[in-house]
Amino acid sequence: MERRLTAILAADVVGYSNLMGNEEVDTLERLKFCRRELFDPAVAEFRGHIIKLMGDGALVEFASVVDAVQCAAAIQRRMAGHDPAIPEARKIRFRIGVNLGDVIVEDGDIYGDGVNVAARLEGLAEPGGICISGTAFDHVLHKADVGFTSLGEKRLKNIPDPVRVYRILLDSSKASEVARRSRRPIARTVILPAIGIAALLIALLATAVLTFDWRAPLAPSRTSVAILPFANLSGDPKHDYISDGITEDLITDLAKLAGVDVIARDSVFAYKGKPVVLADAAHELRVRYLVEGSVQQSGEQLRINAQLIDMTSGKSVWADRFDRHVADVFAIQDDLRRELVSALGLKPSATEAKRLSRAPTANLEAYDYFLRGEQTARTGERDGLQQALAFYGKAEELDPTFAEAFAFDARTTVNIWRANFNGIIQSAPARKRAYEKASVALKLDPDLASPYAILGIMQVVDRRYEEAIASAERAVALGPGDVAAQIALGYVQLFASNHAEAGVAVETALRLDPSLSPVDREIAGLVFLLKGDTAGAVETLERTRDDAPAVSEFWIMLAAAYARANRLPDARAALAGGLQLVAGSESNQRSLSDWRIAFAHFRNAQDLALIIDALREAGLPEWPFGFTADERDRVNGAALASLVLGHTLKGQLEPGGQPAILQIGQDGNAAFRSVTRMYTAKLYVDQDLLCEQSENLFGRPDCGPVYKLSGGYTYVNSGTIFHFTVID
Missing domain, CATH: 3.30.70.1230 (Nucleotide cyclase, GGDEF domain)
Incomplete structure (x- = not known):
């Protein structure tokens, strides 16, 4: 051949x-x-x-x-x-x-x-x-x-x-x-005085990026560097978390400096374990400098090699080897970082130098658990997140002053909360834990960016828009090169209806991390969609879907983008693919009623309406599993209250016919039980809808109609189809 x-x-x-x-x-x-x-x-x-x-x-x-x-x-x-x-x-x-x-x-x-x-x-x-x-x-x-x-x-x-x-x-x-390629101009919005000077500066920056392509190289006037994953030379893959941790700490530290663009973890770790042609890597990541190195642990001895290469000439401009006792790992990292910063020609401000000089912890065992937590949390899978919380908890126990352990505990808890992994932690306790852990982290180290990013996301979900903007902007100020902070700012500004500012933030994140995680890339796609950049939304959400094809939400959001782009056959095909992934399950995000609750924290009702209308055009049904009924059979007003309040409802859930029982007091206090679910809620009648409010669904009311059908009644809301009879 x-x-x-x-x-x-x-x-x-x-x-x-x-x-x-x-x-x-x-x-x-x-x-x-x-x-x-x-x-x-x-x-x-x-x-x-x-x-x-x-x-x-x-x-x-x-x-x-x-x-x-x-x-x-x-x-x-x-x-x-x-x-x-x-x-x-x-x-x-x-x-x-x-x-x-x-x-x-x-x-x-x-x-x-x-x-x-x-x-x-x-x-x-x-x-x-x-x-x-x-x-x-x-x-x-x-x-x-x-x-x-x-x-x-x-x-x-x-x-x-x-x-x-x-x-x-x-x-x-x-x-x-x-x-x-020029992009569609970013829509301008009115900035409220309460947003402050930082948001005004972001708005001014938006003007400069009207035609900026986020796929273009990083600004040549700034230093740009990618730190490739340090190789683990110990011979045992179980020690990868040590070399990975050193790489990530170096990325995190350099991202705190205002004068350098540092490519984020997800993009550089795509090269882990692969033969790398340095020229290709520099071209793909669009950077001038590359850092490569290795870590070797033998008993209590640790050897770290590192070099900085200027890819404009292909020559090494700095290299060093550090041979010390494993207990000196923090001192090694401090020396490595200081020499690298100097070789890059960077001059940290007094505040930046102070931040860089802080060791995360003096407890090596706590640091070891922290690195293990990072390794398992990054999978994004249910079991990995649960195991990560245990590792972070152990690190916090060993060193109650370890601010980053509390911060990353909060971040993982927020991911559990957003993914509705109630089998790990129920929604309300997860929300409480994330707030508490982030608050502890900030008390221990007010200069950490990640807790502010976490607080910003949670505050905007709670509709505390000005607080959320302030928190997210503070995160970016503390970590201008921190991709998580930029994504948090984009998410907050999006839901606060500041689309231009959201666009600036996500485009910055995409420049710093061309390989954004699917969850973060979905946020970028949603920003493009609401800015009216349907081509950018489709391209971004197609990549999200391709990177995580087993997640139904990504297919359904892509369907909305296709619908907005007038690509209805593609929209219906994407929607069908997403619904197929959750067919017969109790997963959320499968009906318009689900999305109304999940996105109810949009400050501007028109933003939510745009998404709902696009999903409806793609063919997403109003209720789970495509449930429909004749409106002439609907139970209304006083008759509805008389039917359910003070009674016990017994029946089956759809699909599958799983038995369930709903006990409702005259005051509306209720308890629901099935083989797989048990929760308490407050039920009430709002006009012609039966509403339940609990600690689930971010504490938002979940309302739906009741129909009198052959042999009994059916109650439907965003996540439930309950066929029942009244037994007392």
């Missing part, structure tokens, strides 16, 4: 099926003419080899990617002036994609991802346009009479890694010009 690196041009005719369906003979003759007089001569002129013709398409190979791009440009320029008398709807137009990649050669044909990428790029091109890959762009820049527009990284179907994509500018006057 032969393999080779080659330039591939893929082309097809726009709307070929419609053209053939309307005027088959005429279309075929005109296509033959275009190939004979325009396409084939251009291929011959630029020394290409036609691998195959496919009805409306062609696959062409070139020894030079410059020739491939020049050929594509020649074809499109000649096609633009062809058939001027033909109506636009009947014109033959090509789309072309060009890639430089590895191919498999067999029986005169070529196969592999190199070909597949070219075909996917052709699909991204506009009629009469050309899209090329980043590998092709790197070789053709300054060598062809075309310009370029960067479209950023794209996820292409059946291609495992994102691909940099550039659109060709055919105007020869723009030769070698590289433009960024």
Whole structure:
């Protein structure tokens, strides 16, 4: 089997099926003419080899990617002036994609991802346009009479890694010009005086980023660095948490400095355990400097190696080795950080230097448990979160002054609370624990960013908007390079209806961490959606769905974005995929009533209405499991109160027919029991709805109708369909 690196041009005719369906003979003759007089001569002129013709398409190979791009440009320029008398709807137009990649050669044909990428790029091109890959762009820049527009990284179907994509500018006057894709201008909002000077500054910054592409390189005027995962040389994978912890601490510390952009953990840890070509890593992460190192523990001895590489020259500008007793790990980290900061040419302010000088704890055993907690919490899985709380709790017990242990305990608890993992901690106790742990962390270390970020999220859910904004802005002030702080600010500003400020925050987070976690990326997608950037929302939420395909919420939110983009078939398909994941389960986020409660903390009712309307257009039902009933059978007002208050209701839950019982006092105090659920609540009648309010669902009322159906009654709300009879 032969393999080779080659330039591939893929082309097809726009709307070929419609053209053939309307005027088959005429279309075929005109296509033959275009190939004979325009396409084939251009291929011959630029020394290409036609691998195959496919009805409306062609696959062409070139020894030079410059020739491939020049050929594509020649074809499109000649096609633009062809058939001027033909109506636009009947014109033959090509789309072309060009890639430089590895191919498999067999029986005169070529196969592999190199070909597949070219075909996917052709699909991204506009009629009469050309899209090329980043590998092709790197070789053709300054060598062809075309310009370029960067479209950023794209996820292409059946291609495992994102691909940099550039659109060709055919105007020869723009030769070698590289433009960024402009975004839709950010909507402006009125800033209330209570938000303060920091929010005003954010609003002013929004003006500067109206056309900024968050996929573009970090600002060249600032120092940019990525700290690659330190290798564990101990020979035991169980010690990964030590090398990971040292890497993460270094990232966290540098992110506290205002003069440097530090790539966040999720993006750099994508390189863990893989052979890394440093030039590729620097290009993908868009940084000037890379730090790489290793950790080796042998008994009570610890060796840490590290070096800083300036990727503009490829030379190491600093390197050191630290051989000490394991008990000196904090001193080693302090020396390592200080030397690295100096090598980067950074000069911390007095306040920043004070923050950096603080050791997280003097208790090595507590630090060990803390690192273990970090490792397990990062999975995001139920068991990992539960185990992490136990590790953090042990660290807090061993060192009650360990502020970061309390802060990360609070962060993990918030994740449990937001995910409704009631099997670990019920909603109300989780909320209480998160507040308490974050408060303890701040008392121990007022300069920590993460507790303020956590408080901001919880405060906005509680509709304490001004407090939430102040907390989130404080988090960003303390950790300007802290991605979690930027995401928290974006989340808070979004729900406070400050869309422009939310956009600034999430775009900053995406620059600092191109590989955001799916949960954080969903927040970014929601921000783009409410700003009116449907293309950005779709792209972001598609990546969220692809990164976590087992989470139904991500499919359903993507369905809303598709609906807003008028892509209704895609919206319905995404919704069906999301609902299939929770079919027959008691999972939330499966009906409009669920989403109304989950997003009830939007300050502006129009924001919530936009999402609900999009989900309704995608086909999400009003009630769980698509329940519907004839409104003529509905029990209303006084009759509803008389039916349920002071009575015991016995019946079955849908789906599955699980037995359940609901006991309601005359005062509305109620207790619900089934095989899998047991809770107390306050029930009351609000006009024609039966409402229950408990510590679940963030303490928000959950209201729904009651219908008199054959053999009894049915009560439906956001998470329950209860078929019952009154037994007393």
